Amino acid sequence: MKKFMDWLANSFAPKAKTLTQKPAVAGLSSAMQKLIPFIMTGSIVFFYNVFRSYIPKLPDLGNISNYSFGMIGLIAAFMVANQYMEKFKHANYSITAGIVAICSLMMTLHPVGAEEGVYDMGRVGPTGILIGVITGAVVSVIFHYYSKLKLFKNSEMPDFVIEWINNIIPIFLSLALWSTLIFGLNIDIFQVILNLFEPIQNFGQSLPGLILLVLIPAFFYSMGISTWLWSAIQNPIFIAGIAANALAVQNGDPAMNIVTNETVYSLGLIMMGGTGATLALNLLMCFSKAKKLKTLGRICIGPSIFNINEPIVFSTPVVMNPILMLPMWINSITGCCVIWFAMRGGLLNIPEQLMQVAQIPAPISSVMILQDFRAVLWYALLFVIYLGTWYPFFKVYEKEVLAEEVKEEKKEVEMTAPVEAV
Numbered sequence: 001m002k003k004f005m006d007w008l009a010n011s012f013a014p015k016a017k018t019l020t021q022k023p024a025v026a027g028l029s030s031a032m033q034k035l036i037p038f039i040m041t042g043s044i045v046f047f048y049n050v051f052r053s054y055i056p057k058l059p060d061l062g063n064i065s066n067y068s069f070g071m072i073g074l075i076a077a078f079m080v081a082n083q084y085m086e087k088f089k090h091a092n093y094s095i096t097a098g099i100v101a102i103c104s105l106m107m108t109l110h111p112v113g114a115e116e117g118v119y120d121m122g123r124v125g126p127t128g129i130l131i132g133v134i135t136g137a138v139v140s141v142i143f144h145y146y147s148k149l150k151l152f153k154n155s156e157m158p159d160f161v162i163e164w165i166n167n168i169i170p171i172f173l174s175l176a177l178w179s180t181l182i183f184g185l186n187i188d189i190f191q192v193i194l195n196l197f198e199p200i201q202n203f204g205q206s207l208p209g210l211i212l213l214v215l216i217p218a219f220f221y222s223m224g225i226s227t228w229l230w231s232a233i234q235n236p237i238f239i240a241g242i243a244a245n246a247l248a249v250q251n252g253d254p255a256m257n258i259v260t261n262e263t264v265y266s267l268g269l270i271m272m273g274g275t276g277a278t279l280a281l282n283l284l285m286c287f288s289k290a291k292k293l294k295t296l297g298r299i300c301i302g303p304s305i306f307n308i309n310e311p312i313v314f315s316t317p318v319v320m321n322p323i324l325m326l327p328m329w330i331n332s333i334t335g336c337c338v339i340w341f342a343m344r345g346g347l348l349n350i351p352e353q354l355m356q357v358a359q360i361p362a363p364i365s366s367v368m369i370l371q372d373f374r375a376v377l378w379y380a381l382l383f384v385i386y387l388g389t390w391y392p393f394f395k396v397y398e399k400e401v402l403a404e405e406v407k408e409e410k411k412e413v414e415m416t417a418p419v420e421a422v
Helices: 002-021 023-052 062-066 069-087 091-108 126-149 159-184 189-204 207-221 227-250 261-266 279-286 291-305 310-315 322-344 364-370 374-416
Strands: none
Touching (some): 002 023, 023 069, 023 126, 023 227, 069 091, 091 126, 126 159, 126 189, 126 227, 189 207, 207 227, 207 261, 207 322, 227 261, 261 364, 279 310, 291 310, 291 374, 322 374, 364 374
């Protein structure tokens, strides 16, 4: 175990961190983070609609959601191109590339065989986030490699003319590429991309898919690598899942997709206290015999209740701590399995509407999102399971900390003891 931990700390973790800092990865991760405010805006409206269902006289805020979360594919195209230009150090192209990505995505909204000027605007919504990401990435590649050519570097033309030309050429190339594929070759890019990624979406909506989408970020998080890295992979699956559920319910059918952001994060069941279900660990620390752990536990309990666990993960520390890393991984698997079988077995409702309110304490958030009071019972059961998982590992770690505190106290006594005269 020691060799494995040494390899993780000294070889794997540094390489993984280096990977996350590369422009190709950092740009996509940054773009996904910038989508969060638009997703949250839609969540607020859906949350508001819970009250509106009881008080119909409240004003309809549907358009706010339609033109924020409902345009998420379009926003994704802009943000991906924009952030890639920033990370690849082409800040002068950041706005232009983003706008070209939007123009390119608009071409994919034209169904093959449809009359001119006819667009399927449903494609810019949640189902279009993956297409938006790909469109933005392709446009970024064209702008990136064109900028590396450094044309007209030594030209005697006025600077503003050179700037125009250096914008016109990559704009033309980007739009020409999509125009050729869509209008020249009559390819429905939107449908082609969906078909290519359908197996991934299907796997993502399975129990193994759910476990991997939760366990892999938890694994890397336990080594100090932010879970935001995985949002580019998770979000397309999560958003497509909740969008399909909302549409199914609207058509009178039951919601079927379990793997959504609501299930994984907002319910506060799988992520009870944060990634790895650390709320139970935090509670154990609050009553620890070790002064260090008790102090940290009481400081961190507030954020933990609101499912924010960076303070406890990095201060305890859980990060790179072999004793506490393992239960974090175990909980990531256990929570997924319990919730999956509860929802699939009809013992707990499946989320039907977008409502990303992960910072509202569970089980309050759980009941609000699911409209199901059984969530309280599942919260209690999972808490007991998580507590049972953390307990033996915590007691081993607590024993180590206590031993360290005894050594420190002895040193202090020795340093303060009066020296006897010779």
